[in-house]
Amino acid sequence: MDGPLVIQRPMRWDNPFSTEMTDEDVDRIMTLEPFCNMDESSFPPSMSLRDIVRNDMRIRNYRHGDIVVRRGDYGNSAFMVLSGSVRVVINPDLPDALLGRQTEKKRGVFGALKQLWANPDMPEVRDVARLKGGGAETGQRVRDGETHTFLQDVPSIMKDYHTEPLREGTIFGEIAALGRTPRTLSLFADGDTELLEIRWQGIRDIRRRDEAFRNHIDKLYRERSLIHHLRALPLFQHLDDETIQSVADATVFETYGEFEWHTSFKKLAELTGAERLRHEPVIAGEGEYVDGLFLIRTGFARVSRHVNHGDPTISFLGRGEVYGLEELVHNWKNDDQIPYQNSLRGLGNVDVLRVPTKIVEDIVLPNLPPNLLPAPIVLDKPEADSIQSVTQEGSGLDTGLLEFLVENRIINGRATMLINTDRCVRCDDCVRACAATHNNNPRFARHGRRYGNVMIANACMHCTDPVCMIGCPTGAIHRSSLQGQVVINDSACIGCATCANSCPYDNIRMVAVRDENGDFVLDEANAPIMKSTKCDLCVDQMGGPSCERACPHDALRRVNMSDLGPIAEWLNQS
Amino acid sequence: MNLKLQRFDYRSSPYERPNQEWVCGRLAEGKPCLVGPGGNGVCRAQSECRPLMKDGRWICTRSDAAGGKCSQGPAPDGSCCNPIPKCSPKPSIRRQRGMLSRYVVAVVVGLLLVLAGGMTGEAVFSPGPLSAAHSELGGCASCHTVSGKGMVAWAHSMFTGGSETSDIQNCLGCHENRGGNPHNQTSAFLAAASEDAAARGGEGGGPLMTRVSAVMGLSVPEADGGGVACRTCHQEHGGHQNDITKMSNSECQACHTTKFNAIGDGHPEFGAYPYLRRTRIAFDHQAHIGKYFVDPNNADKAPGTCRTCHVPDTQGKLMLFAGFDTGCASCHAPFIADKPVEILKLPGMDVDSLIDMEADTGEYPAYAEGEEFQAIGDALMRSDEGYAAARAYIEEEDLDLFDLADIDEDGQKHIENLIWAYKTLIYDILTQGPEAIQERLSAASDADLNQKQVADLMAGLHIDAVSILQQRWFPNLFEEMEAHLDGTAQPMPEDEGEEYELPDGMLEEADWSEGGGWYVEYFTLNYKLTGHGDKFMRDWLRFAVVTNQDEELGASLMDAIGTPKSPGGCVGCHSVDKTDGPGEVNWKSRQPNPSAVGFTDFFHAKHFALIGDKGCSTCHELNPEADYTAGFTDFDNSTFTSNFSPLSQKVCADCHTESVAGNDCTQCHNYHVGEFPPAAVDTKLTAK
Amino acid sequence: MTLTRKHIGRFGIAFLAAVAIYFLHGGMQAALWEPAFVTGWILLGGMLVLTLLNTRKKLPFLPLAKVRNWVKLHVYLGWFVVGTFLIHLDFNVPNGWIETTMAVLFVIVALSGVLGAFLSKSLPPRLTRRGEEVIFERIPIFMTQLREAADDLAVYSVEQTTSTSIADFYAERLRDWFTRPRDYFEHIMELGGRRFALKQEFDSMERYLNDTEKEVLGELRALAEKKSDLDYHYALQKTLKGWLFIHIPATYGLLALAVVHVILVHAFAGMSL
Structure with missing residues (x-):
């Protein structure tokens, strides 16, 4: 296969969003705003609007009080009210307990010490009373094989919280779905409600083809997120409101890649380097004219340089990182204009923001404090052609290791457990420490993919892009309010294994829970009650992850992949 | 072929739980069950599922993790057709290690208790055999008062140290007169001796460790009852061959205010030593050797060497005078009974x-x-x-x-x-x-x-x-x-x-x-007079010097019989010591006292083989300037001038270095100074 | 394992501390104090701090310094304690039963500690270099899997080739070897003799086989190599755990005796605490 990927019919449609979408349903939707106003001819035959509706949308029924989305949830779909009404909670926010979240609290010294004797003897012991009782203010009901969490007392919620109704035809959740960002508000059904759920690929494709929709989405994004996004970057922090608004106005949204990275990377990893390269769309090519500063909005991108017949990785970029600044600064300062020195390629689907060169040169750079300027580019480095030097340049890591981390998307990790097997004496102190801090249960497995002496243990990496959180029916898996650790609320977990199956790294494990006597707790069907479990980075413990602290030989570290320097330093120490 | 044994997905690889104390007994066969032993190490396994009655039929409920529904399905009575065979759970590696630790402690403590209770108890608790001299002492209680009083007393003694005084008494039971102040001397004496030593100019600060202790500011520990406890210097249980009297130079220097390194290296000058008093027999070596012996008239009578008159005692320590008959008679005998x-x-x-x-x-x-x-x-x-x-x-x-x-x-x-x-x-x-x-x-x-x-x-x-x-x-x-x-x-x-x-x-x-x-x-x-050694003269002189309490009488008698000119001229040679209290007529030259221990020992005999041509004069060099006789004009033996030049430390230090003849303090010096008669044996007279 | 300036520096500090104890001992002795009480308590205190490593490991939930720093302390304090031990004994061999037993236990603890440190540094890289990383407790499971796979392969070979050569070869030469961990010393000492012998046996066997049989034999060879790798991991991981079976029990035996020793010396020396 040469050139960009030509898709006759999106492969995702092999697995439609819902198998229950009937022609009547599609017809009905096609009559509704905004779909009825769209120009069907702007959609290619291989991807007609109807097909998008059929394959990327589904109709879901909610009863009174059912929670639709929770603030902080990650979701990859947007909703439209078909009938009934949805209430959005404006303020104050619904408490964590109502959202199915656990309220983490750091243990005190006694609370920590108590684990010495209070931990049960048996694995996975739970308080059965709590297991069966559930929260008092929310309940769970299963409908059509789906579990819904509902608010028990809607009138009092309406009274205590400021809520606004969303009427039929309102679309919500599209920004979070496209940007893979947490939901900003919680919504629940007010009376029996019918919602149309659109998965993000559908939204994206419609946006791409329909100008009105695109304008609508982009306007929303510009209004709600872009300024915040830019403000978060050091490069733009010195700009005043007016200036940054002008930068935002000029910023271009771009999307590269077809597949969600987490569903495709395992297959890609089996390909050869050159084949894989073809699946990585070029965002900014080496040697191309420098037409802007790229900001990664979602997904991952690889920075590489062509050497001999390959493209060794220099570094990778994740959400919030920029590309092209060095070249821009060089061209701004010097007369000789250089092109991009490296290639930026999308690893799976990547959303980027491009700030055009002129805006950067005219507005951003003149105001930039000198300390934020990158080190000047050294052209014609004599060793530039060595593959080793190319990778060393970016990270200080071994070439193979860096490629390994990228290929396996370990780069997603914010607290990846690395084990240096050259130091590890296999004493399992890490596992025991983990068990001691988690009611006698280890929350990771001391095995995993290995490159040389670096083992990526099967422990939750607390990803930048936590795909495990997509689709949790109860919101049990969520980011902790403490430091953004990905945690699972055990009592809200219904054991559906969605997260465990979603995790591309095998880092979530299902366990059969037991009562105080050590007997498995069974449901009505005599099947053991399962819970989804994983590392919580010792979110409630004093002193941080106990595994790392327990390692006697400094063989285990929890590392943030967005900063490779300390990793290289750690791995290279004698 | 790339075989992978370990799969990472959660279905294939549940959590490994090394924290559990027990592992399934069937792990060794490679087929552990999924239930796992209880916390008490008892197998909990029953069957792979608990079948459920549904619509009048028993259906298998085996979970997907365990392999999903089985093909046979439950037995008609509702029991699972896949019972899990019971196993004997095995302790985990950690538990095995912990158990081994407990065994070792139990064995150690148990063995101690058993041995302590048995015959060998004391031998077990003893920190080592006693030195040869003490080896026949009875049990611990011979020395340790706390012994035999049980653990409670030991523990109490740990905090009070209460047995020190009584322990010292146990030592003194045999070793009389050795307790108390350093060197058995009064504080006043010790102070004076320190002053004297300081005056003789010791220097150097002592051996390295002595200087270290000075930096640490340590002073010698005092026993409960004052003085120095025996075990401060003598430590037992060092084995049969152990010399418990051995003292290092730095240990000796612990008390001494004038600290120095060794003899020849900062040691205070000898001062008058060994001429600490005038000789008992007034014999002017200078006059005799320089004048009388060279007189041709006396040629046949003059001794050839020092040995004629001076012989070592049986210990080889002191040089004794051979006596009047050998040394003096040939010239002096004829004149004694003149008058x-x-x-x-x-x-x-x-x-x-x-x-x-x-x-x-x-x-x-x-x-x-x-x-x-x-x-x-x-x-x-x-x-x-x-x-x-x-x-x-x-x-x-x-x-x-x-x-x-x-x-x-x-x-x-x-x-x-x-x-x-x-x-x-x-x-x-x-x-x-x-x-x-x-x-x-x-x-x-x-x-x-x-x-x-x-x-x-x-x-x-x-x-x-x-x-x-x-x-x-x-x-x-x-x-x-x-x-x-x-x-x-x-x-x-x-x-x-x-x-x-x-x-x-x-x-x-x-x-x-x-x-x-x-x-x-x-x-x-x-x-x-009957001649030399006349008893009448001896008795009257003793009466005059020792028995008599009347000063005037004493003076009068001494005037008559106690001058070199008196009949017999006894006092001409036999000096009289009398300052305070009863005096003494020195009828004999210095005599050895086997029970007496002084501060310094010198074994003349040991050195004979080493001295060269100069012989005795290596150390004892005549001093022609000395007015020897002037020292004998009174009864005070401490005012005198020796016939010999002061002894130089160098004479000793030339050989007494650490590597040659040794320079331990205790080679020359004694700590326990005084009279220590050999232990007497009281044997009752019995006849068969 | 390379000695860095950091290692030498830390060892130097431990050494200097021991030298300080030596002077403390000598200084006290020179002042006629009994230094054995002071060095003894320092020794006991040192040993207790060393033992605290274990306690620290049992309290992973408390924010006490990281275990890796405890281990560093353990290693260098260990050297210091060895020095203090020699000074406490005045460089002599003790006489009493309890003291001799303690000294023997101490030597066992110290030597096993040094051995453990050496093993902890030298074995992990070897584990990295050979075979698949496996969890020690799962080795019996994998071993059984391999044996069953080999059994199946032997039966399969008879079915496929209508010859029993491979099955016979397996039954005679390999079956027993597959049943449990083997070649412990060979692997620990990195001798490689068994590997070579296996290869030779397979090579000479291959000479008499047709292509189908060769394929089966190839699979069997792969299983055997996997088994050998597993043995290797078993041997090395067992050793990594094994030395602690000496180090820790001996430590507790030593501490138990130390308590008795402390009571005895204080009670019988008439020296109060």
């Missing part, structure tokens, strides 16, 4: 004047010729008040007894008393015997003499000798004394008695006593 000792000699008197005065004296020989008083006679009479007053008068008036013409009545009375004193003395001796002498000497010396002492002083004086004396001097003594005692005045008869003449042919008395002994010659009672 007799005049014991009593009637003073010559102006008898005519006494007759003129009609003095109450009874008869008195006109031919008496004594011009002075004899010390021993004087000693016998000085308790007589009349005599004492008369003597005082004569001395005061500087009276010439041969010219009494002008004396007044008072003087006459004194002369009368003087004459009666002599008569009373002789009368008393003849009538009362030795008791009279005992009484008189006791009174004069203010000492209570016993019969033996008197007998020694009389030196075999026979009554006949006194009787002869009486008959010659005062023929009518008995009559006169009777009358005198009655108070009847007896004027001196006018006819002077005949001068006594020896019968022709009779030996002169002096000639008879040529070999020594008593004799009367005219108006003198003499004692002729």
